[in-house]
């Protein structure tokens with residue numbers, strides 16, 4: 001199979017779908033790899049590093065899309081990219097389709113077989129291709145929130161760790177999954193007073209054990225959310241209902257009860273966001289203010305630390321990427337976790353939450369692949 005990797009074109013996205021290390025693995029499996037010139041520049045890997053790993057360098061993205069049987073990317077395809085996808089091609093990347101009807105329509109019309117990293121599952125009920133980016137975004141959320149909390153940046157001017165004799169800042173984390181755990185680790189590390197809310201009691205038990213009493217855990221009801229948001233200096237939105245649009249847990253009305261200059265970091269913005277007042281921002285202009293509350297809603301947070309992120313992502317995507325390259329659509333048929341990753345095949349939606357969110361009919365994977 002010919003595996004292609006174009007340069008990412010989303011604003012301030014510096015990660016790359018294939019690192020030179022991954023290219024070596026595909027080549028060792030007997031595949032041709034075509035990488036767009038400059039694709040690895042953001043992680044310090046130049047064309048020669050890719051050549052040394054066995055790749056051929058393409059002059060344009062157009063060449064990569066035209067000549068590849070499988071396209072490996074990081075972010076969801078942008079309009080100029082989805083227009084180049086075609087029916088006999090596999091697209092292997094993050095998609096986040098539920099809140100994105102336009103991209104979904106584009107992918108349906110292209111006929112491409114689209115596998116979304118974020119819906120591939122594992123035996124423990126986790127999302128192994130989302131997890132490394134969630135680890136990065138969770139850790140970054142506190143750095144970003146702490147920066148926005150500084151007075152010159154519009155925040156209320158609180159140092160998260162406090163100092164001897166002055167109370168620390170308060171961090172509220174809504175959703176104690178992978179993002180939430182890593183946000184809490186960083187916040188605890190900085191000395192903040194941290195509360196994690198979740199709907200899963202087993203998960204709250206686990207978090208309580210992990211932090212050994214160093215964080216507060218709280219079952220997520222409207223009342224608890226209100227209290228924790230009203231007292232928080234930073235509120236991190238980290239909920240996920242896999243494949244579905246994020247629930248709007250913090251309403252505009254609730255902002256009036258919060259401290260002026262508090263910071264909302266909506267990590268779940270890539271699924272539409274869990275604050276009513278969130279809209280996606282970019283690293284170029286990451287924050288905005290609504291009713292005196294600073295919002296940080298960057299949809300591709302790990303793009304800020306591409307060296308760490310690209311390697312962490314490749315570690316997670318390589319296994320299934322090689323399966324797809326080695327076995328094509330049979331790899332999807334034979335592996336239930338990869339079947340869960342399939343979102344669209346030949347114009348049909350195969351992922352239930354995506355179909356439900358956007359009003360499409362859902363077709364079973366086996367039926368779609370057999371058609």
Ligand SMILES: NC(=O)c1ccc[n+]([C@@H]2O[C@H](COP(=O)([O-])OP(=O)(O)OC[C@H]3O[C@@H](n4cnc5c(N)ncnc54)[C@H](O)[C@@H]3O)[C@@H](O)[C@H]2O)c1
Nearest residue numbers: 133134137175177178179198199220239240268299300301
């Ligand atoms: N912005 C970015 O750059 C970026 C990067 C990585 C991940 N993300 C997003 O961050 C979000 C969280 O990802 P994750 O990997 O931590 O998911 P996860 O599945 O590990 O955790 C989600 C948690 O939310 C909890 N939850 C669900 N509904 C809830 C509710 N009503 N109240 C409180 N908790 C609730 C779940 O029980 C679960 O523990 C996702 O939307 C993901 O796409 C964004």
